[in-house]
Amino acid sequence: MTDVLPSQAKEIEWVRLCQKQDRKGQYAVYQHYAGRMMAVCRRYLGQSPDAEDALQEGFMKVFTKIDQFTEGKSFEGWIRRIMVNESLMKIRKNGSIYLKDIDETWDVGQPADALMHLTTQEIEMLIADMPDGYRTIFNLYAIEGYSHPEISQMLHISEGTSKSQLSRARALLQTKMKNVAV
Known part of the structure; x- marks a missing residue:
């Protein structure tokens, strides 16, 4: 039998509760990850209300698509991927990203010390x-x-x-x- 760390056991329990649509389990997941996931959303969307929207919409996806999570994988990583995708969808929807299609690459060194x-x-x-x-x-x-x-x-x-x-x-x-x- 493999050893399960206490944090992994907690995550496994949260996933099972969320799969049962248990509000307390969902709240525990939100409370535990919301701060870190808001930081992810803000990295892409800044301090805008869009970051908060992406966070809320991301957690709605976490809870509605919890059956797609593969046990044994990183739960936080799975949530993070959802938040990144939600942030990118906001960026695309708002048309706030402009990328010029260029095939050249600049060689940049390291920023010294x-x-x-x-x-x-x-x-x-x-x-x-x-x-x-x-x-x-x-x-x-x-x-x-x-x-x-x-x-x-x-x-x-x-x-x-x-x-x-x-x-x-x-x-x-x-x-x-x-x-x-x-």
Whole structure:
């Protein structure tokens, strides 16, 4: 028999309760994950009401599609994917992302030791300050860990555009970090 950690046991119980449409189980899931998932939504949508809408609509999907969750996988990861998809749907619906289809890629080095002098909050603010297209692809690739083929499918763009936007986002972030660190 495999050992189950207490947090995994709690998640398994929450999933089972949610599958039974148990309101207390749903509330426990919401209370436990809402803060982290709001941070995910805000990474894509900023401090807008759209981020709150994406969070609420995402949790509605979590509860209505709970039977699609595969036990043994990361429950938080499954919820996070739903929140990312909801955020991207909001971006597409609002037409607030503009990505130019470009096949060139810029070679950008590492931002030296600028990171050593910045707090996490400062870095998050710099990312949030990027144009929507750069921020979206940067978040999908660098934060969420999606590949360029996955990003191109999610956003209906070419892989070259994804790579180019990421490269430009990194260059912009590197410049901003140098300016803040000075």
